[in-house]
Amino acid sequence: MTSAPTLQPKFLPNRHDLGVVAVGFSGGQTKAGVDAAPMALIESGLIQQLEEDLEFKVTYDGQVHSYTDIMPKDDPEYRNMKRPKSVSAVTRAVSEQVYEHASKGKFVLTLGGDHSIAIGTISGTARAIKERLGRELAVIWVDAHADINTPETSESGNIHGMPVAFLTGLATEENEETFGWIREDQRISTKKLVYIGLRDIDRGEKKILREHGIKAFSMYDIDRHGIGRVMDMALGWIGSDTPIHLSFDVDALDPMWAPSTGTPVRGGLTLREGDFIAECVAETGSLVALDLVEVNPSLDVHGASDTVRAGCSIVRCALGDTLL
């Protein structure tokens, strides 16, 4: 049972205003089904809970977007990227949707979809925060993976493994049609990025993380220090005066709790740790946007409902639900 949060957000004018964007998109990777996640999350009662239990005034256009009208007919590989024009077009549209809410001072919740959509969500939030407050945005990326491959370092060519590279400017493009639309005010600094939960990093990614001094807490760090101290360190790195966008890939959780996802990796967060991370970020009062991505209800027949429930739990915790 839930009580409405009492915390006054630091970077939002009204704690009750929530914009929801439902992105039914799976084109950043190759497995079908992740586009069905927003509907599964909503059908399990998520938005209603946010309204009734957590007392949010939700702005939601009532549809899971599939962006079929802007999908290019022809979309060959380019610079090793699969479906580059489709992902570029969709994330550009998502960026506008998120910006629309964020520029009005609303908290923005985006339900994915694969993790490529974060190119849209974070660019949208970053731009709105810069305009509204003149501040840089910090990002907490909770994931088994770093998703920071450039098109050149990626082995698979799947763009859901590249969003952080495009968002930080480690990967750039001139061509409008393939992410050239991302402007400077839509990017984030590698210094304002913190990873939590990493355990399956590509060789090229390890190099990038090291060379750019990116703050990353792997499962090893969580075992060494406990999730309590890791969150202290993660939030200490960001500081208390910076708005935070939390991008939560459900595969950060161990497959024992969230099996129904495209690239599960053993040795992950417990559901308790996942909820705890979300609660800690919520407690800062600095959170301005949340993505929940990579729930794929079609991949594990028995585990789909567990995974959806885990996703809902993460969202509720990030939006201020507390145990006591």
Place this chain on the structure above:
Amino acid sequence: MTSAPTLQPKFLPNRHDLGVVAVGFSGGQTKAGVDAAPMALIESGLIQQLEEDLEFKVTYDGQVHSYTDIMPKDDPEYRNMKRPKSVSAVTRAVSEQVYEHASKGKFVLTLGGDHSIAIGTISGTARAIKERLGRELAVIWVDAHADINTPETSESGNIHGMPVAFLTGLATEENEETFGWIREDQRISTKKLVYIGLRDIDRGEKKILREHGIKAFSMYDIDRHGIGRVMDMALGWIGSDTPIHLSFDVDALDPMWAPSTGTPVRGGLTLREGDFIAECVAETGSLVALDLVEVNPSLDVHGASDTVRAGCSIVRCALGDTLL
């Protein structure tokens, strides 16, 4: 393999004297089967282990009580409570049974039954401790739930969600037949109550906990600090000069380890954490009574034996079993 504990208890004259009460009662809630738990625990060898491995001299009347002779024929709802006269009559009888052992200085182990029976066990222990030692009793309540609803705040009307309200005097009754029998010397103070493992609290309960400044460690606290520091804080709050009654609801454990219980809630204690709590309380030398409740062998076909084994493990740890 087990060694007998060597610790001398602080508030019991003889560390070997153990009274066992088996309460086959399910009337504090609506699911049948929890009354079968005492037999399942005993048939799995629990009492024999306590005698042989832990060297207790067990006083046990050899029967699982069902209290059919004192059950009222007519038992309509009253003040929103379901089966109020039945639960009142049974807990009053349990209180006498527990008092009978405790007044002789025995450690009392009660095998439930649903958690409503703690109205009986704790009132019996509190009275005996006051008489024997002139001291107040502290209670450590390990549970996913706070069980502190008053008849008026309860949504379900199930009395297994109210025992702490009656035991602390937050709920009172004039009528002997409906808990009016609880006298002042059978109550405990809200200041001597500590919760561990909470994660599913009703809105009214949150208010009660806050207003009365009741010490409560939720799963969030366990994740933040680790179970080791939480036990240090919990036991520090009680102090070393106070007898302790441990009331352990098996639903405090995560359903992964104890699925066969009436109101399972995800995100709970691991079996290791449950055992650890019991071991830490045992180590204080202050423990004088233990309840193990809400094992329901009929609810999860595959998980029943796991749940029974988990229950036995908790009991053994609380009674002094150690790994090294």
Place this chain on the structure above:
Amino acid sequence: MTSAPTLQPKFLPNRHDLGVVAVGFSGGQTKAGVDAAPMALIESGLIQQLEEDLEFKVTYDGQVHSYTDIMPKDDPEYRNMKRPKSVSAVTRAVSEQVYEHASKGKFVLTLGGDHSIAIGTISGTARAIKERLGRELAVIWVDAHADINTPETSESGNIHGMPVAFLTGLATEENEETFGWIREDQRISTKKLVYIGLRDIDRGEKKILREHGIKAFSMYDIDRHGIGRVMDMALGWIGSDTPIHLSFDVDALDPMWAPSTGTPVRGGLTLREGDFIAECVAETGSLVALDLVEVNPSLDVHGASDTVRAGCSIVRCALGDTLL
């Protein structure tokens, strides 16, 4: 994805030299199947991963040894030990195999087999280290069990419960055919032995551990302090100037992660904790040898592949694989 370790080992001349010994032996206990573990581990790609991902130059004779030619025809119980001559002969041969690699300054990885084979592996490493460096060997024994019964304290007579007694000289024998071959320079000191993960200790073993002041971290200690601090304490006890042999019994892991083993015990290490232990030991730069034992692919149909994967993961972590 994996990067090659960059750490320079303290007690090995060349970080790339690795000797592998595959011991298909199950005679230290009574369940068939543990002799099939080396082949299962190798077929799942372990050696190839060590070569390609971790850049080891592997010396491996290409065969899983079954030692049939040296197995005695007649092998009656003796001093309560089952198959004493067989286990003695096999471990003596293993000792030579391990010594052969270790004396050349190679890291030695032994894939068991039941845990009795550690009589061979540790005696071989201890002798080589004494010869090469004039130093004593420390042993970290990760196990649900202490394996320190003497023939006289053992209830089962299975020698896989006795290796530490023979290795520390707590059990001795004159007869060459039954472990009389173990010389002083092949033994280790009880002061250089550290246990991690204990949770099922025989009564006689508890006495031995206490009387000899052997450093042991049970699951209780891991819950109290967290695995991070336990490793600090374990490695602090050994010190930074002592070569380490890590003997890892897969039953240290909880059956949830490693069910396919001869004597599973609930309440064990998570896979994350197991990997963490191996990573911490690897980080010291002091590790010179590793045993992975008691994987029994035949015992749990569904869990065999999980158990094999867990074993591979432990080996990779101990050999320098890191998440970041």
